[in-house]
Amino acid sequence: MKAYQTNQLRNIGVVAHGSAGKTSLVEAMLFNTGAINRLGRVEDGTTTADFHPEEIKKQVTIHTSLVPCEWNNTKLNMLDTPGFSDFISDVKAVLRVVDGALFLVCAIAGVEVQTELIWGMAGEANLPKIIFINKMDRENANFDKALGEVEQMLAGNIVPVQIPIGAAETFNGYVDVIAQKAYTYKANGEVGEIPIPGDLADTLASYREKLIESSAEMDDEALEKYLNGDELTETEIMNGLKAGIKAGKITPVLCGSATKNLGVRQAMNFLADYFPTPEDKSGAPLSSLVFKTLVDPFVGKMNFVRVFAGTMKADSSLYNANKEKAEKIGQIIYVRGKHQEPAQQLACGDIGVLVKLQDTNTNDSLCSSKDKCVKLDPVIFPVPTYSVAIEPKSKGDEDKLGNAIHRTMEEDPTLRVEKNVETHQTILTGMGEMHVDITLDKLKRKFGVDIITKEVRVPYRETIRATVKVEGKHKKQTGGHGQYGHCWIRIEPLADKEFEFDEEIFGGSVPRQYIPAVEKGVREAMVDGVLAGYPVTNLKVVLYDGSYHNVDSSEMAFKIAGAQAFKKGALLAKPVLLEPIANVEVVVPENFMGDIISDFNTKRGRILGMEPDGRLTTVRAQVPMSEMYRYSIDLKSITQGRGSFSMEFASYEEVPAMLADKIVAKAKADKEAAEK
Numbered sequence: 001m002k003a004y005q006t007n008q009l010r011n012i013g014v015v016a017h018g019s020a021g022k023t024s025l026v027e028a029m030l031f032n033t034g035a036i037n038r039l040g041r042v043e044d045g046t047t048t049a050d051f052h053p054e055e056i057k058k059q060v061t062i063h064t065s066l067v068p069c070e071w072n073n074t075k076l077n078m079l080d081t082p083g084f085s086d087f088i089s090d091v092k093a094v095l096r097v098v099d100g101a102l103f104l105v106c107a108i109a110g111v112e113v114q115t116e117l118i119w120g121m122a123g124e125a126n127l128p129k130i131i132f133i134n135k136m137d138r139e140n141a142n143f144d145k146a147l148g149e150v151e152q153m154l155a156g157n158i159v160p161v162q163i164p165i166g167a168a169e170t171f172n173g174y175v176d177v178i179a180q181k182a183y184t185y186k187a188n189g190e191v192g193e194i195p196i197p198g199d200l201a202d203t204l205a206s207y208r209e210k211l212i213e214s215s216a217e218m219d220d221e222a223l224e225k226y227l228n229g230d231e232l233t234e235t236e237i238m239n240g241l242k243a244g245i246k247a248g249k250i251t252p253v254l255c256g257s258a259t260k261n262l263g264v265r266q267a268m269n270f271l272a273d274y275f276p277t278p279e280d281k282s283g284a285p286l287s288s289l290v291f292k293t294l295v296d297p298f299v300g301k302m303n304f305v306r307v308f309a310g311t312m313k314a315d316s317s318l319y320n321a322n323k324e325k326a327e328k329i330g331q332i333i334y335v336r337g338k339h340q341e342p343a344q345q346l347a348c349g350d351i352g353v354l355v356k357l358q359d360t361n362t363n364d365s366l367c368s369s370k371d372k373c374v375k376l377d378p379v380i381f382p383v384p385t386y387s388v389a390i391e392p393k394s395k396g397d398e399d400k401l402g403n404a405i406h407r408t409m410e411e412d413p414t415l416r417v418e419k420n421v422e423t424h425q426t427i428l429t430g431m432g433e434m435h436v437d438i439t440l441d442k443l444k445r446k447f448g449v450d451i452i453t454k455e456v457r458v459p460y461r462e463t464i465r466a467t468v469k470v471e472g473k474h475k476k477q478t479g480g481h482g483q484y485g486h487c488w489i490r491i492e493p494l495a496d497k498e499f500e501f502d503e504e505i506f507g508g509s510v511p512r513q514y515i516p517a518v519e520k521g522v523r524e525a526m527v528d529g530v531l532a533g534y535p536v537t538n539l540k541v542v543l544y545d546g547s548y549h550n551v552d553s554s555e556m557a558f559k560i561a562g563a564q565a566f567k568k569g570a571l572l573a574k575p576v577l578l579e580p581i582a583n584v585e586v587v588v589p590e591n592f593m594g595d596i597i598s599d600f601n602t603k604r605g606r607i608l609g610m611e612p613d614g615r616l617t618t619v620r621a622q623v624p625m626s627e628m629y630r631y632s633i634d635l636k637s638i639t640q641g642r643g644s645f646s647m648e649f650a651s652y653e654e655v656p657a658m659l660a661d662k663i664v665a666k667a668k669a670d671k672e673a674a675e676k
């Protein structure tokens with residue numbers, strides 16, 4: 001791959017809802033450059049961008065792929081992103097490093113949820129946007145309907161610069177609104193000029209008017225001319241369009257078919273001619289951001305990096321501003337999907353891959369040295385909310401699993417792993433079912449660990465509601481050295497603290513040195529509650545009496561006596577089961593509010609409040625954690641993917657009696673089964 005100057009580069013994020021045709025479009029683009037001589041198909045797993053085994057298997061994009069297309073003396077750095085919501089983190093990362101986004105809209109399905117969401121993100125980032133209405137060749141393709149949805153659902157000044165000629169099997173050309181000419185696609189990829197179809201004349205006139213008006217608004221002189229009723233020159237229109245795109249004030253709309261490779265060359269020309277170039281800061285100190293990390297089985301760790309200022313040179317040393325550590329560049333490589341070739345440098349604005357960096361991962365800023373350090377804003381990744389419990393299929397693989405997960409997390413910022421000390425489960429949390437499935441597949445394929453998943457156990461706890469006085473006596477005095485420990489304890493509920501131990505011993509009925517042993521016995525007994533084996537909390541134990549034996553008493557004997565007393569006492573002290581409650585915040589379009597609330601009612605939730613904010617409403621509630629482990633799936637189905645939520649632990653509360661009976665019964669059955 002040739003080296004390109006900053007003004008020859010275009011960094012373009014290809015984004016949309018799943019299946020809109022992003023990967024197919026990028027494939028056609030690459031084919032048109034001559035870099036590949038066969039047009040790969042997603043269905044066959046032969047595209048350049050979807051090369052990871054998990055992508056080929058599922059026929060969807062899971063990882064962002066960088067596919068540079070050398071075209072008309074420019075390099076279009078196309079970043080093909082996933083459309084499936086579980087992998088939205090990759091889209092977020094891409095939007096952080098590109099100079100604009102190419103949105104695909106399916107000519108049949110129209111504007112779908114993920115497209116709407118990503119549109120919002122691109123808007124927040126002030127990114128230039130272009131729309132390509134795809135699948136014009138398919139049955140029921142309807143450009144006007146798709147365009148209508150775009151205008152209605154996506155904010156901004158939408159300006160069609162092409163009009164398709166025909167649709168579905170008759171789709172065979174387009175009218176260029178800028179040049180005011182009509183073309184038909186030819187088999188060899190060229191186009192031939194044809195007369196403008198009569199039935200499109202009015203549409204052309206109205207789109208052209210919109211284009212001129214929008215372009216004129218970008219320049220005072222042009223605007224004055226326009227308002228005076230004078231004609232704008234072609235150059236003025238083109239400059240206005242270019243400026244409008246860059247400023248995010250004009251969103252041009254193009255059309256075509258990715259899989260038939262129709263309209264794709266025109267889209268490439270348009271990107272090369274009208275899309276903004278990276279800002280040229282080649283003279284400034286090096287500033288760059290890693291936006292994706294992949295662990296390749298052959299190459300090792302690959303860090304995708306975008307240079308924002310300066311030039312990055314191969315065989316040089318870098319400084320990682322986040323880790324505050326020097327890094328040596330092993331090699332810079334240009335990638336095209338999985339194809340790799342060495343590069344001497346990355347010009348300002350360019351995107352490439354660094355291999356074998358020690359401590360660098362996604363979101364790290366790399367600069368030239370400590371004193372010329374530039375730390376860039378990181379990508380804010382979504383917090384994962386879908387959890388499963390995992391364990392290796394064969395017990396011996398525990399260590400292997402730990403290591404494999406650690407490596408996988410290096411390349412995935414939306415994965416969490418946590419060992420729950422109460423339930424002894426390892427909990428894997430990801431963005432959704434598909435994300436977790438793919439992660440488990442990957443762990444098996446890359447690291448050879450077979451993993452089974454289990455339902456997440458709720459970390460219930462137990463406490464008591466009444467005060468009791470009980471005796472514990474451990475006495476074995478037949479033959480040899482005997483054992484003797486004897487205590488009286490009072491167990492009382494304690495509101496704000498997990499545990500407290502006190503003593504009110506008079507006259508040395510229990511000698512000093514054995515008091516800690518009683519406490520130890522109680523604490524050990526509290527780990528395994530009397531109701532269902534959960535840890536017991538929120539109580540105070542007071543040792544107030546007992547007795548001892550000069551020869552036979554020991555710490556061990558008093559520990560056993562303490563434990564005995566506690567077990568007996570806890571049963572008498574009205575034990576109850578506690579469950580963790582979460583504070584939940586759900587953000588949904590206003591019209592789903594009612595459904596969200598009634599769903600929480602079925603989940604034993606308490607609604608704390610609702611706050612409208614524009615089209616969205618935030619619902620705040622307290623819901624038992626046990627009802628929330630699969631909420632990401634429920635929320636997706638209630639809102640068709642338009643909602644998001646977060647939650648955090650709030651407190652422990654008593655489980656309603658009916659439910660508690662079931663949990664206790666199940667715990668007993670489990671215990672019996674385990675003992676068999």
Ligand SMILES: Nc1nc2c(ncn2[C@@H]2O[C@H](COP(=O)(O)OP(=O)(O)OP(=O)(O)O)[C@@H](O)[C@H]2O)c(=O)[nH]1
Nearest residue numbers: 018019020021022023024060061083135257258259
């Ligand atoms: N008829 C027709 N089918 C298309 C076109 N573009 C894509 N497809 C088909 O639509 C399906 C999805 O295409 P992809 O290119 O994988 O779509 P994507 O946007 O990359 O999807 P994700 O990676 O899952 O987000 C595939 O079966 C393609 O063959 C098109 O222009 N016309």
Ligand SMILES: [Mg+2]
Nearest residue numbers: 022023060061
């Ligand atoms: Mg794809």
